[in-house]
Amino acid sequence: xxxxxxxxxxxxxxxTSVYSQTNFSDGLSNGKSQNKKILVNIxxxxxxxxxxxxxxxxxxxxxxxxxxxxxxxxxxxxGSDKISYSGKDWTSSSLSKYLGATGYPTHVILNSDGxxxxxxxxxxxxxxxxxxxxxxxxxxxxKYFAENKFKDTDLGKVL
Numbered sequence: 001x002x003x004x005x006x007x008x009x010x011x012x013x014x015x016t017s018v019y020s021q022t023n024f025s026d027g028l029s030n031g032k033s034q035n036k037k038i039l040v041n042i043x044x045x046x047x048x049x050x051x052x053x054x055x056x057x058x059x060x061x062x063x064x065x066x067x068x069x070x071x072x073x074x075x076x077x078x079g080s081d082k083i084s085y086s087g088k089d090w091t092s093s094s095l096s097k098y099l100g101a102t103g104y105p106t107h108v109i110l111n112s113d114g115x116x117x118x119x120x121x122x123x124x125x126x127x128x129x130x131x132x133x134x135x136x137x138x139x140x141x142x143k144y145f146a147e148n149k150f151k152d153t154d155l156g157k158v159l
Contacts, residue, residue, distance in 0.1 A: 100128035
């Protein structure tokens with residue numbers, strides 16, 4: 001029984017490490033080397049909606065879609081980790097603000113080169129999407145970016 005528990009823990013660790021990038025710099029490097037967009041989940045540990053959003057990120061459908069189409073990065077909006085991005089040094093907190101976090105969770109999609117993808121939402125140009133989305137709505141958001149619909153379709157027509 002103990003052996004099965006150890007194997008389960010090892011498998012969960014492997015799945016989590018493949019699915020989740022907690023280091024922003026590694027996420028940028030992997031995005032570039034794998035030519036994938038980077039999904040940045042800006043969260044606050046003390047925020048109820050950020051915690052609720054984690055259940056959406058943990059759903060099988062979302063995990064599978066993200067792992068096939070994006071590099072996933074979590075960015076703690078209250079963190080003090082040092083990060084180099086776009087030729088400047090940031091803390092997690094200051095980078096969160098720079099990327100447009102106005103509430104939590106905030107979702108930002110970067111091109112594989114690390115540049116923020118701009119999109120239109122209800123006629124307004126944006127670079128981030130703040131707020132909780134349930135699993136079906138979040139899947140629509142992910143497909144919108146993965147399928148490059150942001151280039152010619154307002155997100156308001158998709159959600």
